[in-house]
Amino acid sequence: MNDERTAARLRNALVERLRLGGSIRTEAVASAMSEVPREVFVPGGTSPARAYEDRVVVLSIDARGLPDSTVSQPAMIALMLEQLAVRPGMRVLEIGTGSGYNAALLAHLVGAAGEVVSVEVSAELAGAAARRLAGLGTRVDVRTGDGWAGVADRAPFDRIEATVGVPDLPPEWVEQLAPGGLLVAPMWLRPGLELAVAWERTEGAALTSVSVARCGFLQLRGPHAGPGRTHALTGDLAVIGEDLPPAALDVLRDLIDHGAVDAGPVLGPVDSRLTGFALAEPRSVLFLGHPGDGTTWGLFDPERPALAVLMRDRILVYGDRDAAVELYYGVAGAPVVDAERLRLEAVSAGTAFPPAPRPDGRSWTVERERYHYRLTEM
Numbered sequence: 001m002n003d004e005r006t007a008a009r010l011r012n013a014l015v016e017r018l019r020l021g022g023s024i025r026t027e028a029v030a031s032a033m034s035e036v037p038r039e040v041f042v043p044g045g046t047s048p049a050r051a052y053e054d055r056v057v058v059l060s061i062d063a064r065g066l067p068d069s070t071v072s073q074p075a076m077i078a079l080m081l082e083q084l085a086v087r088p089g090m091r092v093l094e095i096g097t098g099s100g101y102n103a104a105l106l107a108h109l110v111g112a113a114g115e116v117v118s119v120e121v122s123a124e125l126a127g128a129a130a131r132r133l134a135g136l137g138t139r140v141d142v143r144t145g146d147g148w149a150g151v152a153d154r155a156p157f158d159r160i161e162a163t164v165g166v167p168d169l170p171p172e173w174v175e176q177l178a179p180g181g182l183l184v185a186p187m188w189l190r191p192g193l194e195l196a197v198a199w200e201r202t203e204g205a206a207l208t209s210v211s212v213a214r215c216g217f218l219q220l221r222g223p224h225a226g227p228g229r230t231h232a233l234t235g236d237l238a239v240i241g242e243d244l245p246p247a248a249l250d251v252l253r254d255l256i257d258h259g260a261v262d263a264g265p266v267l268g269p270v271d272s273r274l275t276g277f278a279l280a281e282p283r284s285v286l287f288l289g290h291p292g293d294g295t296t297w298g299l300f301d302p303e304r305p306a307l308a309v310l311m312r313d314r315i316l317v318y319g320d321r322d323a324a325v326e327l328y329y330g331v332a333g334a335p336v337v338d339a340e341r342l343r344l345e346a347v348s349a350g351t352a353f354p355p356a357p358r359p360d361g362r363s364w365t366v367e368r369e370r371y372h373y374r375l376t377e378m
């Protein structure tokens with residue numbers, strides 16, 4: 001009883017923090033997050049205090065030592081639920097059940113008259129989530145399978161939410177969306193550029209964004225992980241890049257083995273320019289772990305071969321030294337892009353984009369197998 005009271009107090013405090021921080025904007029989301037007990041969905045042994053920190057909790061780790069399932073960060077969950085705008089009575093599909101926590105929030109939002117279907121690629125996680133949800137008396141149809149295909153036998157859905165990052169959208173999700181429906185997905189567009197996009201079907205473009213927020217999510221598992229996935233290099237070092245076949249990864253390992261030369265200081269703040277750099281430079285890569293602290297941006301050219309990485313205030317270069325100059329000017333000359341002011345459009349690959357929403361605005365395109373995406377600054 002005491003534990004339950006502690007959890008309720010911590011839960012309400014978290015909801016207040018998320019309201020103040022702007023991630024919770026509606027009473028519907030506040031009420032769902034005040035009532036669904038997050039402590040039930042985190043791994044056993046996690047303290048209630050930890051369960052209600054605004055932090056991600058790891059559920060499982062893959063063979064490479066990287067997390068492959070997490071209970072997402074509460075602020076991110078709230079933000080995406082606000083983007084999703086779920087109303088009572090709706091039919092909702094979630095991709096990436098994980099712990100089942102977000103599915104429980106969705107079930108709260110749709111109420112008794114609505115339906116939630118959630119699909120998880122790991123049978124073990126799906127089973128555990130289904131048991132937790134049943135234990136709370138929460139009605140969610142949990143399926144095991146590759147969520148890329150959606151769940152055709154329960155379509156159409158008023159809302160589809162992916163809680164796992166995707167490099168592209170499967171046409172199946174678009175087909176399974178009811179007229180007027182919304183699809184929210186974390187899109188891996190370039191290394192380090194991940195946007196939670198709320199999409200609606202539109203004339204002209206297949207889909208147009210109605211809201212965009214920065215986010216950070218695990219990547220989709222399975223055959224549709226696409227470009228931009230995380231590759232383990234050596235030890236605790238992993239890299240994300242657009243086009244890194246095994247031969248390019250061997251070149252990268254070799255460059256790193258041979259050591260770096262300090263190419264000098266970086267002048268001025270560059271953080272605000274990294275999004276613009278990643279959008280304009282297909283050779284941009286993002287390292288996780290060493291050689292930088294935390295995450296490190298770089299430019300990798302397997303042909304030269306060369307790698308330049310941006311440390312906190314210096315550039316290190318491996319191989320051809322000109323790469324340092326290219327990285328320096330690439331970042332320094334990149335525009336500051338405010339992700340939340342971007343409008344995204346998706347057209348089926350091979351189809352022309354409609355006239356630009358703002359002809360004098362800067363725009364970039366990202367081409368994937370199923371859809372081509374245009375990002376325009378509004």
Ligand SMILES: C[S@@+](CC[C@H](N)C(=O)[O-])C[C@H]1O[C@@H](n2cnc3c(N)ncnc32)[C@H](O)[C@@H]1O
Nearest residue numbers: 069071096098099101102121147163164220221
């Ligand atoms: C960030 S976690 C989701 C968090 C979850 N919604 C929660 O509330 O705990 C991402 C989940 O997506 C799952 N996943 C990855 N690839 C998938 C796929 N192709 N189909 C379905 N689920 C997938 C992972 O196993 C992981 O559990």
